[in-house]
Amino acid sequence: MLEIKCPYCGKRSQNEFSYGGDANLKRPELGKEVSDKVWDDFVYYRSNPKGKHSELWHHVSGCRQWFKVSRNTATHEIFKTSKLDEEL
Amino acid sequence: MTGVSSLQSFHKKGLFGDHHKKNESSLLKISEIKGLSIVQIAQYKRSKIQLKEIQIDGVKFPLSSPNVEYNEKTRILWSGPKTWLIVSSKKSIDQAIQEKCSSENFAVTDISHSRAVIQIKGFKAGEILKKGCPIDFNNFKRNNCAGTIFQGINIVIDKTEDEPETFNLFALRSFGESFYHDIADAALEYGYVGI
Incomplete structure (x- = not known):
């Protein structure tokens, strides 16, 4: 079980959170012509790194805020968490 | 209720x-x-109002987790950034909330x-x-x-x-x-x- 430090509530059990995917993913710009491949990559394709990974998590049972987590996907060590508008 | x-x-x-x-x-x-009256209050992002100026039934809004501000009949629970739960046994609390939390600044939802x-x-x-x-x-x-x-x-x-x-x-x-x-x-x- 992970203990995740919510930037708003402090350390809480993983049970209270839900994983929200890659934090580095960027949506294609609005109003621009986008190829099928770019959409396909954005919607379906994800990297699956072993090691340090920037992720989004949602404190769904607590303050209901999204935030960023830097985590090692192999060891589950959490290096840092930050608010969405802060540098991770 | x-x-x-x-x-x-x-x-x-x-x-x-x-x-x-x-x-x-x-x-x-x-x-x-x-x-109990249970009312969820959320301050809009665009709101410029100073929270220090607002009191509901004489109780201030707590500004961080895991704090509760309270008096004998009313408790205000921090439930997220700019989000609170007002729990009160006072019958006139709805009126007090309406007076202090304008619809331009706050989303007020009675969830009693x-x-x-x-x-x-x-x-x-x-x-x-x-x-x-x-x-x-x-x-x-x-x-x-x-x-x-x-x-x-x-x-x-x-x-x-x-x-x-x-x-x-x-x-x-x-x-x-x-x-x-x-x-x-x-x-x-x-x-x-x-x-």
């Missing part, structure tokens, strides 16, 4: 669990709290009808919550609150007293029965009084 309380059909009064040869006054007490509220008080109250909730209750002080889970059910915990340990527990009304049975089941080991 509704006429039928959320736990009316299954909250039982009396002695339950391992209460034999124990002094009734020293047992844990489980009760349903009825007739949609919550089941259980109070557990006394012997081993914290131990019972530890059975299903991952919060660190050893560092959970009086007038602390938290949104969390109990046996997978989303709840809000508000610790109102240290001696005797007293917690008000808020769950969605539709989860009320299941939540009540989980709490009652956890309390059987120590014995409890349903009041």
Whole structure:
């Protein structure tokens, strides 16, 4: 079980959170012509790194805020968490 | 507020669990709290209003987790950034909220009808919550609150007293029965009084 430090509530059990995917993913710009491949990559394709990974998590049972987590996907060590508008 | 309380059909009064040869006054007490006004307040991002200037029934908005501001009848629980839960037994609280929280600055939602509220008080109250909730209750002080889970059910915990340990527990009304049975089941080991 992970203990995740919510930037708003402090350390809480993983049970209270839900994983929200890659934090580095960027949506294609609005109003621009986008190829099928770019959409396909954005919607379906994800990297699956072993090691340090920037992720989004949602404190769904607590303050209901999204935030960023830097985590090692192999060891589950959490290096840092930050608010969405802060540098991770 | 509704006429039928959320736990009316299954909250039982009396002695339950391992209460034999124990002094009734020293047992844990489980009760349903009825007739509370529960109002969720969220400040809009665009709002420029200073929170320090606002008091509801003389109570300020707490600005960080896990704080509760309170007076005798009204408690304001921090439930997220710029989000609060006002819990009050005062009948005129709706009017006070309307006066202080303008619709330009705040989203105000009355959720009184949609919550089941259980109070557990006394012997081993914290131990019972530890059975299903991952919060660190050893560092959970009086007038602390938290949104969390109990046996997978989303709840809000508000610790109102240290001696005797007293917690008000808020769950969605539709989860009320299941939540009540989980709490009652956890309390059987120590014995409890349903009041």
